[in-house]
Amino acid sequence: MKAQLEELIGKISSGCMLPEEIARIADEAAQAYADPQAFLAANADINYDDSFPIPLGEWVVVGSLPETVLFQADSYDALFQQIVDSFGPDVSFVLKPKQLAKTEPLKALNRIQVQLGSLSPETQGYVLLDFSEPLDDALQAVLVYSSDLPRVMELAVEIGIYAAPAYESLKAGQAEE
Known part of the structure; x- marks a missing residue:
């Protein structure tokens, strides 16, 4: 899933983000999709709970995109x-x-x-x-x-x-x- 996330973020960023930034977001989002509880435990500063209408991995992607992209x-x-x-x-x-x-x-x-x-x-x-x-x-x-x-x-x-x-x-x- 990380490769798919990386490709998607790369395409929606249309050259506005560095490859390292894209890879970091894709990696974090893939971890959040794979094991939301472990991701939240490792990242206690994240303000996410089950009441959000989107999965944690998607929330990581959306929340990580700069205002020149989203x-x-x-x-x-x-x-x-x-x-x-x-x-x-x-x-x-x-x-x-x-x-x-x-x-x-x-x-x-x-x-x-x-x-x-x-x-x-x-x-x-x-x-x-x-x-x-x-x-x-x-x-x-x-x-x-x-x-x-x-x-x-x-x-x-x-x-x-x-x-x-x-x-x-x-x-x-x-x-x-």
């Missing part, structure tokens, strides 16, 4: 602002976070996805991916290269971490209503 917010404009900030001042975005403030969720997500799809042409752009179970915020997502999406989805299923392309997921959810 985006958490209560609104799409705030989420997009974090994404813009993660790219730094050298990448210019046509879409501005404030343009999303009064936009309904599906339109906001579509605009975000169109903007992200135009970045990094060599990887066919980015896909905004809902990732894991949000604990403190309404929205929780990562970016993956479009070219990596099929493998990321396979790994998420194999490991048991929820992941879904945000726009398609919301669109499908609204179609069911």
Whole structure:
């Protein structure tokens, strides 16, 4: 499982994390998945209990990702602002976070996805991916290269971490209503 975790974290970090950091998180998460009680006993400072809606290993992954990789917010404009900030001042975005403030969720997500799809042409752009179970915020997502999406989805299923392309997921959810 450690190799799968390492590959998944590597792909969702899109070059934002060092290989040593990825390996450390994958190792800790694999230990937490394998033997949660032993992991908690060895790491007494961890604030986790059985009331959390995700397994300890998944919690280790989510809690260890830097804010340049895992985006958490209560609104799409705030989420997009974090994404813009993660790219730094050298990448210019046509879409501005404030343009999303009064936009309904599906339109906001579509605009975000169109903007992200135009970045990094060599990887066919980015896909905004809902990732894991949000604990403190309404929205929780990562970016993956479009070219990596099929493998990321396979790994998420194999490991048991929820992941879904945000726009398609919301669109499908609204179609069911």
